Amino acid sequence: MRKDELLNAAESLLADQGAGCLTLAAVAERAGVSKGGLLYHFATKEALIKALIERLIADFDELVAAQDESSYTRSYLAATLAAVRSGRLRRWAVVTGAAGDPQLLAPLREAMCRWHRAGMEAEADPMAAQIVRLACEGLWDVATHDPEIYDESQYEELHQRLLALLPSP
Amino acid sequence: MRKDELLNAAESLLADQGAGCLTLAAVAERAGVSKGGLLYHFATKEALIKALIERLIADFDELVAAQDESSYTRSYLAATLAAVRSGRLRRWAVVTGAAGDPQLLAPLREAMCRWHRAGMEAEADPMAAQIVRLACEGLWDVATHDPEIYDESQYEELHQRLLALLPSP
DNA sequence: CGCGCTGTACCGTCCAGCCGGTATAGTAAC
DNA sequence: GTTACTATACCGGCTGGACGGTACAGCGCG
Numbered sequence: 001m002r003k004d005e006l007l008n009a010a011e012s013l014l015a016d017q018g019a020g021c022l023t024l025a026a027v028a029e030r031a032g033v034s035k036g037g038l039l040y041h042f043a044t045k046e047a048l049i050k051a052l053i054e055r056l057i058a059d060f061d062e063l064v065a066a067q068d069e070s071s072y073t074r075s076y077l078a079a080t081l082a083a084v085r086s087g088r089l090r091r092w093a094v095v096t097g098a099a100g101d102p103q104l105l106a107p108l109r110e111a112m113c114r115w116h117r118a119g120m121e122a123e124a125d126p127m128a129a130q131i132v133r134l135a136c137e138g139l140w141d142v143a144t145h146d147p148e149i150y151d152e153s154q155y156e157e158l159h160q161r162l163l164a165l166l167p168s169p
Numbered sequence: 170m171r172k173d174e175l176l177n178a179a180e181s182l183l184a185d186q187g188a189g190c191l192t193l194a195a196v197a198e199r200a201g202v203s204k205g206g207l208l209y210h211f212a213t214k215e216a217l218i219k220a221l222i223e224r225l226i227a228d229f230d231e232l233v234a235a236q237d238e239s240s241y242t243r244s245y246l247a248a249t250l251a252a253v254r255s256g257r258l259r260r261w262a263v264v265t266g267a268a269g270d271p272q273l274l275a276p277l278r279e280a281m282c283r284w285h286r287a288g289m290e291a292e293a294d295p296m297a298a299q300i301v302r303l304a305c306e307g308l309w310d311v312a313t314h315d316p317e318i319y320d321e322s323q324y325e326e327l328h329q330r331l332l333a334l335l336p337s338p
Numbered sequence: 339c340g341c342g343c344t345g346t347a348c349c350g351t352c353c354a355g356c357c358g359g360t361a362t363a364g365t366a367a368c
Numbered sequence: 369g370t371t372a373c374t375a376t377a378c379c380g381g382c383t384g385g386a387c388g389g390t391a392c393a394g395c396g397c398g
Contacts, residue, residue, distance in 0.1 A: 018268065018269050018270050018271040018272075020268075020269020020270055096266055097188065097265060099187070099188070099189075100187050101187050101189055102263075109315060112310075113314075113315045113318070116318060127327065127330050130327065131300075131330060131334075134307035135303040135307055136307065137306070138302070138304055138305065138310070139303055140307075140310075141281075141306045141309075142285055142303065142306055145274075145278045145281040146282045149282065149286070158296065158299065161296050161300060162300065165300075165334075
């Protein structure tokens with residue numbers, strides 16, 4: 001889909017130039033399209049950013065759903081580690097920054113709420129699940145700002161230790 | 170200090186209007202100062218944002234240092250919970266968003282690195298300390314996006330559970 | 339031709355930063 | 369104590385440029 005390529009362009013631009021440089025002209029150029037072409041697909045800049053955020057959320061939800069684990073928390077943990085390890089994560093922090101209007105972040109707030117409340121009643125030890133999910137969130141944050149902080153073996157150990165916090169199924 | 174009032178104005182504007190509305194004129198107006206007056210103290214908008222970020226980091230570092238705990242991790246945990254509970258935290262996510270230029274976030278990256286590496290060798294169980302710190306980071310994030318998610322008793326329980334993860338001193 | 343899509347030229351707005359000016363206070367010489 | 373000078377703090381109009389959005393003119397394809 002053409003739209004996806006445009007979103008990719010916006011995303012990569014955002015990643016290595018920052019929110020300040022996210023102009024319609026720049027996105028169009030990076031996507032190898034004229035500004036008119038870009039605006040044909042996204043009528044306004046807001047629409048572009050909105051799509052960016054929604055795709056981000058949908059991607060992660062999909063990744064969580066794709067995990068074959070026995071609880072939401074375990075899937076969430078596995079998905080987070082997979083995402084972080086793959087290095088495809090410069091995105092989050094920067095995208096949220098691109099939203100000049102805080103209302104654009106509403107879907108993100110909704111998702112955040114979902115990610116940290118979903119399936120809590122099904123957990124044997126809800127507070128332990130809470131902690132694991134919080135650590136996942138923190139991992140996103142830290143790894144985004146400092147990608148070198150953990151190596152493969154540390155990720156592995158982190159995964160094991162976090163799993164160990166959850167009551168065995 | 171006059172500069173602090175200007176930073177406060179910028180911060181509150183950022184909190185309830187978003188990064189898009191952070192203009193020199195708007196900051197000046199909210200601070201009850203003319204644009205020229207604002208620019209007298211911060212020669213450029215970049216300088217203003219830089220100061221905003223640096224003050225944020227310094228404030229938190231101070232809060233951590235003020236805790237009377239037996240390890241950095243414990244102080245970090247106590248400081249995080251104090252900050253989150255006090256509700257004075259709409260700031261982080263939004264301020265980082267205001268930085269158009271990613272280079273402005275360099276101090277934040279440096280701080281993040283420090284917060285998650287400092288004193289690790291002094292920890293009896295480094296990975297447990299890591300997990301606690303990550304959960305702190307996640308708590309910031311989640312509570313920023315969804316301030317209602319935890320009530321006082323949950324914060325208290327969270328604190329106890331996280332402390333329990335650390336080897337007793 | 340009609341339709342999906344692209345490219346170009348242009349407009350209006352908005353904003354950062356500049357600059358000339360004002361007010362107050364301190365200092366120092368006479 | 370008055371004059372002259374300097375530093376600090378602040379004001380507000382101006383402008384140049386950038387950017388979002390619009391209008392319109394292709395262009396290939398069925």
